[in-house]
Amino acid sequence: MEMKKSSKLLTHVTLIVLAIFIALPFIWMLLTSVKTLAESEAVPPKIFPEILRFENYTAIFKEFPFAKYYMNTIVITLLTVVFQLIIVTPAAYAFARLDFKFKETIFMLLMAAMMVPGQMYIIPQYQIIQGMGLLNTLTAIILPGIFSIYYTFLLRQNFKSIPRDMEEAAIIDGASQFTIFFKLMLPIVRPTLATVAILGGLGAWNSFLWPLIVNSTPDKLPLAAGLRVFIGQFGTHYPKLMAGSVLSIIPMIIVFAIFQKKFISSIAVSAGKE
Secondary structure (H helix, E strand, C coil), X not given: CHHXXXXXHHHHHHHHHHHHHHHXXXXXXXXXXXXXXXXXXXXXXXXXXXXXXXXXXXXXXXXXXXXXXXXXHHHHHHHHXXXXXXXXXXXXXHHHHCCCCCHHHHHHHHHHHHCCCHHHHHHHHHHHHHHCCCCCCHHHHHHHHHCCHHHHHHHHHHHHCCCHHHHHHHHHCCCCHXXXXXXXXXXXXXXXXXXXXXXXXXXXXCCCHHHHHHCCCHHHCCHHHHHHHHECCCCECXXXXXXXXXXXXXXXXXXXXXXXXXXXXXXXXXXXXX
């Protein structure tokens, strides 16, 4: 019994130490955001500022179109998540529950495409967006992000974990495939849908490289790409950059804190099925 308590205590202490270690960059970012520029560039580094300077947070809204970046990011994230769910969910259901010709072959090809680094798609995607006349628009940022093989795979695994007996009973009762999909399957996979929404939203919220490629207009940039305005040719204003970074991560922290139980449970269910 004593050995078990010691082992449990050691595990908790280890986890606490690791949590603190992981949190150090965020703590440093938070402290830097309330420093002066001189304090942030001091050598040796100053951990704590002499005075908390919250004016860095107000300055980024006065000196830069930060509110516009925020609004662009919210629009991009919401539309990306909505269209991802609309496209990915039926596709995953079809691969998991329906029988059609070459189903496994098509799915294997999709999985093979997922192995290709995303950077390989940048030039073809740019050419497609350019051909559609969508450069310098929010649509150019949103469109490539609404198709996801990984989220299709994640939802497919969850759909496959549902017993066939439930579906067969619904068919005997006269339910159509649409009824089975909307009224039976979707409520069951709701935690995984929440996970897809969180992961998709996080990816859209943090989009950096692609917006810089398809947009040359500052007013069309999201937060992650917009934060580079604090990086000048001859120097970087670290306190303002860190203040903008703090404000940019707060919404995602809140969303994850609210839905973390659904997120963890859906990953566990999906991982437990072939």
